[in-house]
Amino acid sequence: MFIVMASPECAPIAKAGGLGDFVHGLCRELSSRGHAVELVLPKYDSLRFDRIQGLHKVYGDLWVPFYDKAIRCDVEYGEVDGIACFFIDAHGEHRFFHRGKIYGDADDPERFAFFSRAVMEFLYKSGRHPDIIHCNDWHTGLMPVLLYEIYAGLGMDRSRVCYSLHNVGHQGWTGPQVLQMNRLDAARLMVPERLRDPGNPGAVNLMKGGIVFSNFVTTVSPRYAWEIQHTEQGMGLQAVLQTHDHKFGGVLNGIDYDTWNPEVDGHLPVHFGPQTLPEKAKCTAALRARTGLADAFKPIVAVVSRLDKQKGVALIRHGIDYALAQGCQCVLLGSASSPEVDAEFSRLKHETDASPDCHLALGYDEDLAHLIYAGADMILIPSVYEPCGLTQMIAMKYGCVPIARRVGGLADTVFDANYSDRPFEERNGYVFDDYTYAGLESALGRAIGLWQRYPEYFRQLRLNGMRQDHSWNVPGQHYLDIYNHIRV
Numbered sequence: 001m002f003i004v005m006a007s008p009e010c011a012p013i014a015k016a017g018g019l020g021d022f023v024h025g026l027c028r029e030l031s032s033r034g035h036a037v038e039l040v041l042p043k044y045d046s047l048r049f050d051r052i053q054g055l056h057k058v059y060g061d062l063w064v065p066f067y068d069k070a071i072r073c074d075v076e077y078g079e080v081d082g083i084a085c086f087f088i089d090a091h092g093e094h095r096f097f098h099r100g101k102i103y104g105d106a107d108d109p110e111r112f113a114f115f116s117r118a119v120m121e122f123l124y125k126s127g128r129h130p131d132i133i134h135c136n137d138w139h140t141g142l143m144p145v146l147l148y149e150i151y152a153g154l155g156m157d158r159s160r161v162c163y164s165l166h167n168v169g170h171q172g173w174t175g176p177q178v179l180q181m182n183r184l185d186a187a188r189l190m191v192p193e194r195l196r197d198p199g200n201p202g203a204v205n206l207m208k209g210g211i212v213f214s215n216f217v218t219t220v221s222p223r224y225a226w227e228i229q230h231t232e233q234g235m236g237l238q239a240v241l242q243t244h245d246h247k248f249g250g251v252l253n254g255i256d257y258d259t260w261n262p263e264v265d266g267h268l269p270v271h272f273g274p275q276t277l278p279e280k281a282k283c284t285a286a287l288r289a290r291t292g293l294a295d296a297f298k299p300i301v302a303v304v305s306r307l308d309k310q311k312g313v314a315l316i317r318h319g320i321d322y323a324l325a326q327g328c329q330c331v332l333l334g335s336a337s338s339p340e341v342d343a344e345f346s347r348l349k350h351e352t353d354a355s356p357d358c359h360l361a362l363g364y365d366e367d368l369a370h371l372i373y374a375g376a377d378m379i380l381i382p383s384v385y386e387p388c389g390l391t392q393m394i395a396m397k398y399g400c401v402p403i404a405r406r407v408g409g410l411a412d413t414v415f416d417a418n419y420s421d422r423p424f425e426e427r428n429g430y431v432f433d434d435y436t437y438a439g440l441e442s443a444l445g446r447a448i449g450l451w452q453r454y455p456e457y458f459r460q461l462r463l464n465g466m467r468q469d470h471s472w473n474v475p476g477q478h479y480l481d482i483y484n485h486i487r488v
């Protein structure tokens with residue numbers, strides 16, 4: 001099958017979160033099964049160019065329509081861990097991908113609407129006829145609209161679209177100018193059945209466009225699929241998703257065990273696995289040495305997260321205080337998404353900097369993230385909502401026990417040591433329901449108590465998590481089944 005993936009992110013060259021890992025993992029899985037997979041990304045000036053092999057220009061003078069003019073783009077090609085990648089380099093005064101970052105500008109809807117148009121124009125002009133175009137999140141939600149409204153009529157009538165929702169908290173709300181910019185018929189599209197936002201009749205909703213115009217829509221866990229159809233987690237898209245229920249489903253993400261496997265992980269001083277678990281203690285010692293924690297007989301409770309409201313910053317903060325009070329050590333690696341959160345955690349860092357039991361690293365640090373998973377005993381994931389969540393799956397592989405709120409993909413992957421109805425060998429962590437201090441303490445307190453009083457049982461929990469298979473093998477097959485279901 002010929003599959004084109006379009007995305008605003010791909011690990012490790014342009015990663016802001018789990019979407020980057022998804023694209024990297026799924027492209028590699030599909031390629032390894034012999035399918036022709038091509039990934040198209042914006043050529044951000046912030047790409048990790050050192051991780052792209054053989055980058056060179058393959059297509060010049062791609063003129064992409066923009067209002068009644070056009071913007072000139074070049075297309076470059078390179079490989080990322082064996083994935084064939086095309087990069088859209090946009091010229092012109094807007095400097096759409098020359099912002100020193102992936103997201104975060106006021107004109108993000110225009111930037112990614114332009115990217116969507118450029119990908120379609122590239123596929124068309126280069127004579128590509130993919131069986132499947134796989135789009136991701138609101139940034140590429142306009143692609144199936146463009147395919148159906150413009151490019152199918154130009155002969156691209158064999159391609160079918162699979163559209164994956166990674167986070168419906170961000171839907172690409174914008175104004176009708178993105179339609180005019182792309183010479184789309186605003187009168188036809190700004191109606192309730194198409195791109196008009198359900199909550200704001202004046203707004204275009206790019207994610208809704210992707211849902212309506214795709215042949216199949218997925219989200220990243222079965223539980224999140226249910227939550228966004230039936231609870232306020234749908235952020236206004238519940239009815240749209242119910243209308244399109246016949247082409248909607250949840251597929252749990254995998255993780256890439258070439259990157260996330262303590263038996264081969266190049267970031268670690270010592271390797272370990274289920275057969276060699278005692279070696280993990282050497283990673284714990286290395287983590288303490290690197291972060292300045294005292295060498296003490298205490299469990300290490302970790303957080304590796306974007307510090308964002310979605311991730312439960314209030315409970316993260318409380319969890320650290322509580323764990324310290326219960327005689328634990330804490331390590332937090334987090335990048336704040338707003339100045340307020342940054343200020344709050346900078347303050348906390350200042351207060352705890354001298355503590356032998358607490359270390360806060362504010363920022364993004366891939367290398368430290370690996371050492372934390374390998375060295376820590378527990379990881380705290382108290383999300384308000386969590387479409388899939390990779391941290392719990394990564395942590396489990398490294399024998400680090402998750403303490404997680406029962407939402408989204410966390411509910412599909414973390415099974416409580418005491419209260420799950422699953423067989424013992426499937427229980428792998430601690431979960432809580434209520435987004436309250438008491439809720440968090442009910443789970444974290446049990447985990448700490450087990451570590452302190454029943455180390456053998458705690459060791460079994462670690463092993464249960466390490467032995468679970470969250471590779472891309474199973475989800476890779478699910479996506480192929482979906483592609484086969486919708487292809488011509």
Ligand code: ADP
Pocket residue numbers: 016017018019021304305306333334335363364365366369388389390391392394
């Ligand atoms: P999201 O995509 O919502 O941020 P996920 O759990 O799906 O959350 O994915 C998070 C990914 O980002 C994991 O690979 C995690 O290790 C990584 N990560 C999160 N914060 C940081 C950070 N500050 N430094 C390094 N890696 C991080």
